[in-house]
Amino acid sequence: MSWWDTDDEEDTPYDEYDETSVRVRPNPKGNRPRTKTRPEHEDAVVARVLGVDRGRYTVLIDEDTADEHEAIASRASELRKQAVVTGDRVDLVGDVSGDEGTLSRIVRIRERSTLLRRSADDTDAVERIIVANADQMLIVVSAANPEPRTRLVDRYLVAAYDARIAPLLCVTKTDLADPAPFLENFAGLDLPVFLSTTGGTVEGIPLDELYRALAGHDTVAVGHSGVGKSTLVNALVPGADRATGHVNEVTGRGRHTSSSTVSLRLRSPFGDGWIIDTPGVRSFGLGHVDRANILRSFTDLAAIAENCPRGCTHLPDAPDCAIIDAVEAGELGERGPARLDSLQRLLATFS
Known part of the structure; x- marks a missing residue:
C-alpha cells in the first residue's frame, strides 16, 4: 500500500491546507486598490504660469481682479510626462493663498492656443x-x-x-x-x-x-x-x-x-x-516644423499655390510652379519678386 492510500491519519505526511495557511505578501504601496480613476478637482482655480525654476512653478491667481496674487506650485504626479511651461494656463488645487511656505499643485493644463x-x-x-x-x-x-x-x-x-x-x-x-x-x-x-x-x-x-x-x-x-x-x-x-x-x-x-x-x-x-x-540662443533647430505652415503664412502666395503640381517645393528649380510663373508674369506687382524670395529662403531653411 502506498503512503497516500493509508487510512491512518497519523501517517499523513502533511496537514490539509486552508486559506489561513497562506502567507499574503504585503502591499508595499498600501492597501488601497489600484485605479486609473482620477479626482475631478472641481474646486481647482485657474492660474497663469509666470516662470519655472527647478520643478517649482510661479503662478498668477485671480488675474486682473482685486484678489490677484502669486503663488508657488508643484506638478501633480499624473502630469509627470507633460511639460508645464511659461504661459500655460493651469488648474491648481491645495493651498493657493500664496502665503510664504505654502505649495499648491498643478493638476491640469488647459488647452493651449499656440x-x-x-x-x-x-x-x-x-x-x-x-x-x-x-x-x-x-x-x-x-x-x-x-x-x-x-x-x-x-x-x-x-x-x-x-x-x-x-x-x-x-x-x-x-x-x-x-x-x-x-x-x-x-x-x-x-x-x-x-x-x-x-x-x-x-x-x-x-x-x-x-x-x-x-x-x-x-x-x-x-x-x-x-x-x-x-x-x-x-x-x-x-x-x-x-x-x-x-x-x-x-x-x-x-x-x-x-x-x-x-x-x-x-x-x-x-x-x-x-x-x-527668453534666454538668448545661438541656434534654433526646426526638426519639428511642418513646411506647409510656412506657405499658409504667405496668404497671397498660398492661394496661387493651389494651381501648383502635387508635391511642388516652390523652390527655384521646381518645375511648373504656379507661384514662380505668376511672379515672372508680374501678377503680384512690384513686391512679387521679394515675396517669392522670402518664401523660398524660408522653405530652403529646413529643406
Whole structure:
C-alpha cells in the first residue's frame, strides 16, 4: 500500500491546507486598490504660469481682479510626462493663498492656443516647448556688435509661422551701423520693424511704438545673446531687473544673461499686455516644423499655390510652379519678386 492510500491519519505526511495557511505578501504601496480613476478637482482655480525654476512653478491667481496674487506650485504626479511651461494656463488645487511656505499643485493644463517650439537641431524631431499661448514674437537683433544673422532670423520666422504666431522685428544699436542692407532681406514680408539706437541704455528705444504693438498681446521676445534683448525688456517693464551682459570684443559673441523664461506684466498708456523674456540662443533647430505652415503664412502666395503640381517645393528649380510663373508674369506687382524670395529662403531653411 502506498503512503497516500493509508487510512491512518497519523501517517499523513502533511496537514490539509486552508486559506489561513497562506502567507499574503504585503502591499508595499498600501492597501488601497489600484485605479486609473482620477479626482475631478472641481474646486481647482485657474492660474497663469509666470516662470519655472527647478520643478517649482510661479503662478498668477485671480488675474486682473482685486484678489490677484502669486503663488508657488508643484506638478501633480499624473502630469509627470507633460511639460508645464511659461504661459500655460493651469488648474491648481491645495493651498493657493500664496502665503510664504505654502505649495499648491498643478493638476491640469488647459488647452493651449499656440506652442512655440524648437528642436536641438534640424535632424531632431523631438520638440522643446519654449512658451505656450503667445500670439506675437518679438525678434530682437542688433545692427552691429554682434552682427545681425539673417539665417537665425529666418529660423525664428519659420518657427513663428509654424506656430501661427505673428512676428515683429526690433533692430537695436542702429547708431553703430545702418540696418537698411539687413532689412532688405525681409522686404517681401508683412513684418513690422522697430529701430532702436540703444547701446546699453533705454534712450533711443521707440517705447511708444512698441507699447502700441504689444498692448493686449502675449509677446515672446527672442534673440541672439548680446543683442540687447534684456535691456529692451527692462525698458518696457520697469523693475523687471533682467540681467544684461556684454559682447566679447574678440569673438563678437554675447554672453548668456537671461537663464530662464519669464512672463512679465507690461503696463502702458495704450493698454496692458505680457512680454515673455527668453534666454538668448545661438541656434534654433526646426526638426519639428511642418513646411506647409510656412506657405499658409504667405496668404497671397498660398492661394496661387493651389494651381501648383502635387508635391511642388516652390523652390527655384521646381518645375511648373504656379507661384514662380505668376511672379515672372508680374501678377503680384512690384513686391512679387521679394515675396517669392522670402518664401523660398524660408522653405530652403529646413529643406
